[in-house]
Amino acid sequence: MQKWILTFTAMTAMVLFCPEALAADGESGGTGMIGLGAGLAMGFAVLGGALGQGMAARAMYESVSRNPGAAPLLNGPFYVGMAFIESLVLFTLVIAYTLTQAL
Amino acid sequence: MIAAGFSWFHLIPQVDDGSLVGFDPSHSYVYVVTGFVCAMILGFCVLGRIALERAKRRDGLERYMTGNSMSFLVFGELLTGFVKGFMGDMLDKEDVRRFFPLISAIFFYILCCNLCAIVPGMLPPTDYINTNVGMAVISFLAFNYVGLSRDPVGYVKHLMGPVIWMAPLLFVIELISLFVRPASLTIRLTGNMFGDHQVFVIMSGMLDYVFPVALMLLACMVSTIQAFIFSLLTTIYIGLSVPHHDHAH
Numbered sequence: 001m002q003k004w005i006l007t008f009t010a011m012t013a014m015v016l017f018c019p020e021a022l023a024a025d026g027e028s029g030g031t032g033m034i035g036l037g038a039g040l041a042m043g044f045a046v047l048g049g050a051l052g053q054g055m056a057a058r059a060m061y062e063s064v065s066r067n068p069g070a071a072p073l074l075n076g077p078f079y080v081g082m083a084f085i086e087s088l089v090l091f092t093l094v095i096a097y098t099l100t101q102a103l
Numbered sequence: 104m105i106a107a108g109f110s111w112f113h114l115i116p117q118v119d120d121g122s123l124v125g126f127d128p129s130h131s132y133v134y135v136v137t138g139f140v141c142a143m144i145l146g147f148c149v150l151g152r153i154a155l156e157r158a159k160r161r162d163g164l165e166r167y168m169t170g171n172s173m174s175f176l177v178f179g180e181l182l183t184g185f186v187k188g189f190m191g192d193m194l195d196k197e198d199v200r201r202f203f204p205l206i207s208a209i210f211f212y213i214l215c216c217n218l219c220a221i222v223p224g225m226l227p228p229t230d231y232i233n234t235n236v237g238m239a240v241i242s243f244l245a246f247n248y249v250g251l252s253r254d255p256v257g258y259v260k261h262l263m264g265p266v267i268w269m270a271p272l273l274f275v276i277e278l279i280s281l282f283v284r285p286a287s288l289t290i291r292l293t294g295n296m297f298g299d300h301q302v303f304v305i306m307s308g309m310l311d312y313v314f315p316v317a318l319m320l321l322a323c324m325v326s327t328i329q330a331f332i333f334s335l336l337t338t339i340y341i342g343l344s345v346p347h348h349d350h351a352h
Contacts, residue, residue: 076189079328079331080332083329083332087287087294090290090294091287093294093297093298094294
């Protein structure tokens with residue numbers, strides 16, 4: 001656990017201090033950072049979204065397996081819940097796309 | 104939006120370099136597609152009217168019965184009953200009658216627009232953000248109109264929260280959440296349609312005949328669900344703005 005924290009901190013520090021290192025050569029690290037930001041944003045967003053949708057699906061399957069008569073009642077709310085969770089991931093997609101267009 | 108794919112609008116001359124409309128060509132198609140969608144919906148309305156006139160000439164119980172087998176009209180009645188069903192869960196009968204035209208218009212328009220994406224080479228008008236902003240502004244005006252026309256003092260007091268000494272902070276927070284509602288509606292719909300179409304274009308570039316089938320099935324599902332979500336959320340916002348007098352505020 002400590003090793004993971006250390007590795008993560010080191011990687012973050014590397015990423016954040018990259019522009020200074022590149023500026024020494026006269027290159028701009030700015031556009032690269034935009035692309036990196038877009039990619040990382042999508043990755044983290046999909047991580048959280050997938051976990052959330054997995055939890056919703058797990059709750060649905062458990063309730064239906066305990067009480068099969070609840071399946072027609074839970075059908076609608078299941079899809080509504082999934083769409084809400086998915087929409088949060090899609091907000092990040094819009095931002096990532098805007099960032100990629102600004103490259 | 105068309106990244107690597109083809110669309111029928113490329114066949115119209117002068118669209119590619121923007122000299123047809125004068126601005127970014129990838130967005131000028133949506134006006135043509137929206138026209139098709141409106142023509143489609145108008146066609147359905149005309150057919151429905153003809154069916155209604157024909158039904159009025161029958162006598163007895165035959166007057167109120169629909170067809171035995173699935174046809175366009177019966178499918179339209181199915182969707183209409185569905186919209187009325189979920190509206191009835193949120194609003195009372197008087198409000199269902201009053202807002203049914205708005206909610207069903209939003210539902211059918213978004214459904215038809217989204218299903219345009221499945222036709223090969225067409226773009227859904229809803230992947231362009233301005234289409235969805237228009238609908239979200241209408242929904243915003245609708246639920247504010249309901250709240251402000253029936254009980255303006257109560258509506259604003261509801262925004263201030265339960266306790267008077269937290270009112271300034273809570274008012275700002277509630278106002279922000281009020282404006283976030285149409286924003287989230289648009290971005291949800293735009294993101295879903297745009298992302299879906301992009302994934303479709305990129306994946307079918309990878310593996311030509313296997314992925315498009317599965318992705319088109321997914322697109323059917325997502326289109327219907329997103330149309331339902333938009334209209335359901337508008338109904339929920341209207342239901343929240345209707346003054347309820349038995350509130351423990």
